[in-house]
Amino acid sequence: xxxxxxxxxxxxxxxxxxxxxxxxxxxxxxxxxxxxxxxxxxxxxxxxxxxxxxxxxxxxxxxxxxxxxxxxxxxxxxxxxxxxxxxxxxxxxxxxxxxxxxxxxxxxxxxxxxxxxxxxxxxxxxxxxxxxxxxxxxxxxxxxxxxxxxxxxxxxxxxxxxxxxxxxxxxxxxxxxxxxxxxxxxxxxxxxxxxxxxxxxxxxxxxxxxxxxxxxxxxxxxxxxxxxxxxxxxxxxxxxxxxxxxxxxxxxxxxxxxxxxxxxxxxxxxxxxxxxxxxxxxxxxxxxxxxxxxxxxxxxxxxxxxxxxxxxxxxxxxxxxxxxxxxxxxxxxxxxxxxxxxxxxxxxxxxxxxxxxxxxxxxxxxxxxxxxxxxxxxxxxxxxxxxxxxxxxxxxxxxxxxxxxxxxxxxxxxxxxxxxxxxxxxxxxxxxxxxxxxxxxxxxxxxxxxxxxxxxxxxxxxxxxxxxxxxxxxx
Amino acid sequence: xxxxxxxxxxxxxxxxxxxxxxxxxxxxxxxxxxxxxxxxxxxxxxxxxxxxxxxxxxxxxxxxxxxxxxxxxxxxxxxxxxxxxxxxxxxxxxxxxxxxxxxxxxxxxxxxxxxxxxxxxxxxxxxxxxxxxxxxxxxxxxxxxxxxxxxxxxxxxxxxxxxxxxxxxxxxxxxxxxxxxxxxxxxxxxxxxxxxxxxx
Numbered sequence: 167x168x169x170x171x172x173x174x175x176x177x178x179x180x181x182x183x184x185x186x187x188x189x190x191x192x193x194x195x196x197x198x199x200x201x202x203x204x205x206x207x208x209x210x211x212x213x214x215x216x217x218x219x220x221x222x223x224x225x226x227x228x229x230x231x232x233x234x235x236x237x238x239x240x241x242x243x244x245x246x247x248x249x250x251x252x253x254x255x256x257x258x259x260x261x262x263x264x265x266x267x268x269x270x271x272x273x274x275x276x277x278x279x280x281x282x283x284x285x286x287x288x289x290x291x292x293x294x295x296x297x298x299x300x301x302x303x304x305x306x307x308x309x310x311x312x313x314x315x316x317x318x319x320x321x322x323x324x325x326x327x328x329x330x331x332x333x334x335x336x337x338x339x340x341x342x343x344x345x346x347x348x349x350x351x352x353x354x355x356x357x358x359x360x361x362x363x364x365x366x367x368x369x370x371x372x373x374x375x376x377x378x379x380x381x382x383x384x385x386x387x388x389x390x391x392x393x394x395x396x397x398x399x400x401x402x403x404x405x406x407x408x409x410x411x412x413x414x415x416x417x418x419x420x421x422x423x424x425x426x427x428x429x430x431x432x433x434x435x436x437x438x439x440x441x442x443x444x445x446x447x448x449x450x451x452x453x454x455x456x457x458x459x460x461x462x463x464x465x466x467x468x469x470x471x472x473x474x475x476x477x478x479x480x481x482x483x484x485x486x487x488x489x490x491x492x493x494x495x496x497x498x499x500x501x502x503x504x505x506x507x508x509x510x511x512x513x514x515x516x517x518x519x520x521x522x523x524x525x526x527x528x529x530x531x532x533x534x535x536x537x538x539x540x541x542x543x544x545x546x547x548x549x550x551x552x553x554x555x556x557x558x559x560x561x562x563x564x565x566x567x568x569x570x571x572x573x574x575x576x577x578x579x580x581x582x583x584x585x586x587x588x589x590x591x592x593x594x595x596x597x598x599x600x601x602x603x604x605x606x607x608x609x610x611x612x613x614x615x616x617x618x619x620x621x622x623x624x625x626x627x628x629x630x631x632x633x634x635x636x637x638x639x640x641x
Numbered sequence: 642x643x644x645x646x647x648x649x650x651x652x653x654x655x656x657x658x659x660x661x662x663x664x665x666x667x668x669x670x671x672x673x674x675x676x677x678x679x680x681x682x683x684x685x686x687x688x689x690x691x692x693x694x695x696x697x698x699x700x701x702x703x704x705x706x707x708x709x710x711x712x713x714x715x716x717x718x719x720x721x722x723x724x725x726x727x728x729x730x731x732x733x734x735x736x737x738x739x740x741x742x743x744x745x746x747x748x749x750x751x752x753x754x755x756x757x758x759x760x761x762x763x764x765x766x767x768x769x770x771x772x773x774x775x776x777x778x779x780x781x782x783x784x785x786x787x788x789x790x791x792x793x794x795x796x797x798x799x800x801x802x803x804x805x806x807x808x809x810x811x812x813x814x815x816x817x818x819x820x821x822x823x824x825x826x827x828x829x830x831x832x833x834x835x836x837x838x839x840x841x
Contacts, residue, residue, distance in 0.1 A: 246703060249701075275727050275728075290799045290800070437726070604700075
């Protein structure tokens with residue numbers, strides 16, 4: 167590997183983002199591509215029967231009408247999940263505003279009428295109760311079958327049914343004030359009992375329903391309150407989006423949970439036909455030494471800056487621009503004679519857009535993310551650059567409320583300027599998602615995905631085919 | 642290997658079945674009465690159509706009983722539906738809003754066990770009288786009349802009928818508001834009146 171920041175996979179997960187944990191493909195490196203494809207076809211045929219059988223049974227048999235319970239926010243307002251999500255956890259415009267108004271239900275914005283202040287929204291809140299604000303759990307049960315191939319090694323197949331995630335949330339507002347809070351406690355992640363708190367922040371929101379601002383401090387997932395639909399890390403599909411979550415040569419992923427101080431401003435036109443949101447965040451890693459962003463051999467993490475600008479146009483379309491800049495201080499060759507500090511600067515710039523055709527019918531999403539990081543040649547020590555260009559396109563077809571088909575293609579082109587030549591990673595996936603309750607809080611998914619590509623540093627190929635099914639309970 | 646696959650599949654199926662039964666076990670009233678409980682077969686065709694619009698649009702975000710269990714005048718329903726129309730992610734347009742308000746106003750005066758529209762107006766009037774009779778104006782004001790410490794203008798936009806009722810019957814502990822000795826019918830009338838005090 168080059169002399170550049172190594173990032174351990176963030177344990178962070180944003181609100182409701184649990185499904186990604188259980189089903190993420192373990193991407194194994196190195197393989198001869200032609201051989202992979204031939205081998206995969208043969209070996210996965212047997213998995214496919216089991217997978218499809220289970221998936222059909224899951225979707226058609228387990229379709230209860232009423233849920234045992236509903237998540238805290240839905241319970242607070244007697245609303246269904248669909249009030250704020252197309253299918254949880256993918257937020258719609260109202261969900262976006264709910265977050266930015268300090269976890270208060272957005273007021274109606276009638277033309278030429280008095281706009282309610284945030285404190286008015288607070289006063290309209292139902293009486294504070296524990297069940298409306300606290301400790302709701304989300305569990306995720308999953309089945310996955312995966313086939314990975316590595317050049318020079320025996321291909322491996324894995325399958326598992328497990329409790330993929332079990333999370334608890336505590337979020338709401340401090341009674342009679344404009345302070346709000348949010349925390350997420352992950353008990354089980356990826357099938358492993360690994361207590362972790364990726365979100366724990368408190369904030370203050372001011373202004374009114376039309377023009378508001380907020381500030382927050384605490385541990386915060388980078389994607390909280392940010393982004394229109396295409397910029398959300400969450401997807402209807404089980405496998406995490408490649409361009410957001412790829413751990414490339416720098417192993418930097420956007421999906422992290424550092425300590426942060428954030429400020430944002432939101433403006434909405436009448437009837438929320440247009441919403442403009444902008445927020446700036448300064449982060450410092452989970453720990454003072456920045457070991458969230460870097461590995462444990464980091465001694466210092468300089469302040470990272472994240473800027474996001476969003477424009478929603480009603481009802482569910484939008485554009486987002488995001489930029490991230492951070493400089494790391496990483497010890498290389500710790501304890502060895504050639505130990506040195508590497509100060510690598512990491513940059514990410516992206517533009518994302520979606521267009522919803524019809525009333526929540528067909529959603530077209532696309533995005534571009536550019537990476538431009540400092541790099542140092544591991545052999546010569548010559549300065550170089552790591553460049554990446556990631557693209558994705560996704561189409562979601564909502565057959566009916568709570569029932570969607572989705573397909574997505576991600577492509578990431580990576581280049582280390584001192585390397586041999588650019589290399590590509592690609593991922594496609596398709597799947598079905600269905601809510602089993604009228605409230606939308608029990609959700610089943612099945613999906614199939616294929617990941618393949620070449621590491622731009624080691625220059626080895628990778629291929630993984632994954633079949634996945636899961637059922638998520640929010641209560 | 643075969644045994645492993647069998648166990649995996651069986652476990653998944655068992656999970657699905659258990660989840661189904663668990664979810665079915667919840668009482669309907671917790672999350673909304675089934676839409677099918679509203680019998681509109683005797684309503685005029687245009688109202689039946691309006692019901693379908695109401696059921697389709699409003700049930701996207703909330704259970705229908707939230708609307709069906711509330712009483713408002715036709716003007717009140719128009720205002721309430723327009724408020725819904727102006728919320729983010731609303732799928733209600735002007736035409737839908739008119740249709741939905743039309744159904745709700747009709748249903749309000751034709752639901753089982755309910756009096757006609759005149760009854761609502763009467764209840765409103767009675768509620769206004771009760772507001773004075775129960776000396777609510779000692780602490781509250783309406784349209785500038787009464788004690789301005791706790792104005793109730795627009796309270797109908799900020800609180801649901803059930804919240805108003807709860808506050809009147811069981812005031813929040815520690816607040817200066819006394820528990821009322823009013824009868825249930827009087828409280829209902831008062832709630833009806835207060836619920837009609839919408840933001841302008």
